[in-house]
Amino acid sequence: MNDHEERESVRRPPSKRIADELRQAIESGELTPGAKLPSERDLAAHYGTARNTAREAVRILTDAGLVIAEHGRGAYVRKPQALIRLGNDRYSPKYRDAGLSPFLLECAKQGKTGRFEVLSIERATPPTEVAGRLDVSEKTKSVLRRENVFWADDDPVQRVTTYIPWAIATGTGLLQEEVPHQYGIHGVLEDRGHVMARIREEINARMPRADEARHLRLPPGVPVIDVLHTSVDQKGKAYEVTRFVMRADMSGLLYDVPVE
Amino acid sequence: MNDHEERESVRRPPSKRIADELRQAIESGELTPGAKLPSERDLAAHYGTARNTAREAVRILTDAGLVIAEHGRGAYVRKPQALIRLGNDRYSPKYRDAGLSPFLLECAKQGKTGRFEVLSIERATPPTEVAGRLDVSEKTKSVLRRENVFWADDDPVQRVTTYIPWAIATGTGLLQEEVPHQYGIHGVLEDRGHVMARIREEINARMPRADEARHLRLPPGVPVIDVLHTSVDQKGKAYEVTRFVMRADMSGLLYDVPVE
DNA sequence: GATTGAAACTGGCTCAAGCCAGTTGGTCAA
């Protein structure tokens, strides 16, 4: 649009530029799932390109699974969908007994050095699937969100996002003190008697989002394994939701974890 | 090309028809991995279409992962590559003790009815990865190959291909008698004292081949889980190689199998 | 013999136009 942008992306072909803008609109929530995209002819007119070019942009999004095109009707933003659902299970708490997180223990078993990098700790509004599990109060809809990247030697292997209801995070004084990395927030909560079981609710393989691909240094076209954990107490009340996103080719670190 | 074909595929667009022919050439082995495809301009001239149409055909194969296009060099048949490698492990022989194959037992657990359909039993030359494991004699390179489709209720879930060295298949009289379906060739060999351990050597997720998609009734774009087993005796000599290809969304039937 | 450089290839991407085939919503007649 302006000089500045053109200089930076001078070689970005128009089809990809249009796709970028549409993708941005989708990922930012401006275009919600189910929303209809402008028709190919409208896109072409709006961006001043041939219809073929606009069509190519839509195709890029279709290939990426963000959009579904219906002959005669239009193109629509797709509801998120897993490529593979591998199954559900529970896993044992024996790793805590060993004094290590499962990830670090697996790294050690495989002769690698595991470490954490904290990307952010902040107050946030949880995504719907997390809010639903956590039963966050409708008024506040507020959680403590922490994002980590886990490394095995020099490879970024896992991205971990943890969500805890804001009331619990403040009520337990989680924010007032240093959180030991090797246990994570999960471990601190457990020390306070909050967590009794951790349920591995969903295991999926899917294509990574742009930021995930960046953090995990993924080449294009490589899928990730996506695991959603919920931590519950004896009464089944959820205190924590954790999402692991990991390089599929490193998932031995995940799947070698013994099943209860 | 001729009247007959045109009547049958009158509505198949040229781009897809070209893609079909190239795919056929690749899957039949006429174009081996690494082979160079004709250039887009040559394809267009050969089929009497615009270059864009030939280009679209190549793109279809690129999207399907069969071909890789290199700017300035050409398009080449890709070497088969796994999308995801999940890991290696061994699994226990306890299912035989239960008198059921793992598949049937899992079906029962999940309240489904499991059954087999035999597609073929024949003498064949094994693919290289199987020949390598089986250590088949260089001269004959001959195995007994059996192909099954496994059903859970009315869903085709698994396709199973079993390879046994021809000498063993004949030596044990496997061909002279009815092979009990619930055990498979593996079970018959075990009865004869041949099989001591079954090693799950590779677990991959990948896109299905055309025939696999057909047998498993897979919609386009859905990946499969691909597991390669090798059965060995005490001395580590391989007697059988089995390949399981299953719907990824039914793989609970596989992954719920306890690990030793 | 080594280096350079141009020509002849390759795929990447776009344009402007057109026809086909589905979907949708309205109009008009029964």
Added chain:
DNA sequence: TTGACCAACTGGCTTGAGCCAGTTTCAATC
């Protein structure tokens, strides 16, 4: 009210042209 039909939309696919940017090859030059 119901049904048939048509017009205006949608995406699917093709054409034939052109320019760009990589790679390869080979002949001319150093």
